[in-house]
Each structure stands twice: as structure tokens, then as C-alpha cells.
Amino acid sequence: MRSIFFATLLALAPIAAHAETFEVKMLNGNATGGMAFEPDFLSLNPGDTVKFLATQRGHNAATIKDFLPEGATPFKGKINQEIEVTFTEEGFYGIMCTPHYDMGMVMVVRVGDAPLSEIELPADMRPGAAKRIGQIVERNQ
Numbered sequence: 001m002r003s004i005f006f007a008t009l010l011a012l013a014p015i016a017a018h019a020e021t022f023e024v025k026m027l028n029g030n031a032t033g034g035m036a037f038e039p040d041f042l043s044l045n046p047g048d049t050v051k052f053l054a055t056q057r058g059h060n061a062a063t064i065k066d067f068l069p070e071g072a073t074p075f076k077g078k079i080n081q082e083i084e085v086t087f088t089e090e091g092f093y094g095i096m097c098t099p100h101y102d103m104g105m106v107m108v109v110r111v112g113d114a115p116l117s118e119i120e121l122p123a124d125m126r127p128g129a130a131k132r133i134g135q136i137v138e139r140n141q
């Protein structure tokens with residue numbers, strides 16, 4: 001019994017060791033102009049973590065309603081607060097800055113390796129946000 005237990009632990013260990021942490025800055029302006037997450041696209045493995053840094057003031061990071069994989073837990077950071085989120089469910093997560101959502105301060109997190117063409121935007125997504133998501137998809141396909 002004991003040997004089976006340790007064999008299982010060994011089999012799982014490499015997966016845990018591969019979990020990575022990525023940093024995303026929340027900025028008042030980046031190279032493309034306007035308020036932005038930088039980077040605005042990340043491709044993760046399940047179990048990876050993203051640290052959203054309050055690099056400049058006035059921003060937060062939150063999931064966009066109806067734009068996350070089934071079974072994933074929504075999150076909402078406070079303004080000027082650094083938050084750390086571990087992504088476990090495979091699929092696409094739309095992340096927004098709540099006060100600047102209309103202005104297109106959004107990003108896409110992909111967990112797993114589904115092609116970006118499979119992204120489904122919520123039907124009621126604001127135009128500014130939808131436009132920026134479209135640009136992100138185009139740039140990273």
C-alpha cells in the first residue's frame with residue numbers, strides 16, 4: 001500500500017514543479033495607447049498563477065461576466081490592489097479593469113491549448129471591450 005502511495009506522489013511531482021507564476025502590469029498607458037494590462041494575453045497551463053500588479057493607480061483586475069470557463073470561479077480585485085489568481089479550469093478567461101472596461105482595458109487568459117478562434121464573447125459585451133478582445137485574438141492567433 002505504502003509503495004503505491006509514493007509512486008503516485010512521484011508521478012504527480014513534475015506537474016506541480018512546472019506551475020509558473022506570471023506578472024501582469026496594470027497601466028495608464030502602454031505602447032498601443034490607452035489604459036491596458038501588460039501583457040494583454042497569456043497562455044497558461046492549468047495550475048499556473050498570475051499576479052496582477054497595481055503598477056499604476058486606479059485599476060483592478062476582475063473576470064468579465066459570462067467570459068470564463070465552466071466551473072471556473074469569478075474573481076474581482078479591489079482598485080489599487082495587487083491580486084494573485086491561480087487558473088485551474090481550461091478555456092478562456094476575459095479579464096477587465098472594472099472602471100475602464102468600456103474603454104477596452106481588458107485582457108485574455110488562455111488555459112490549455114484551445115485555438116483562439118474558439119473564443120466566444122458574451123452577447124452583451126461592451127463595444128470597446130469587444131474591439132480590444134478582437135485585436136488581442138488577431139495579434140496572437
Ligand SMILES: [Cu+2]
Nearest residue numbers: 059097100105
Ligand atoms: Cu483600469
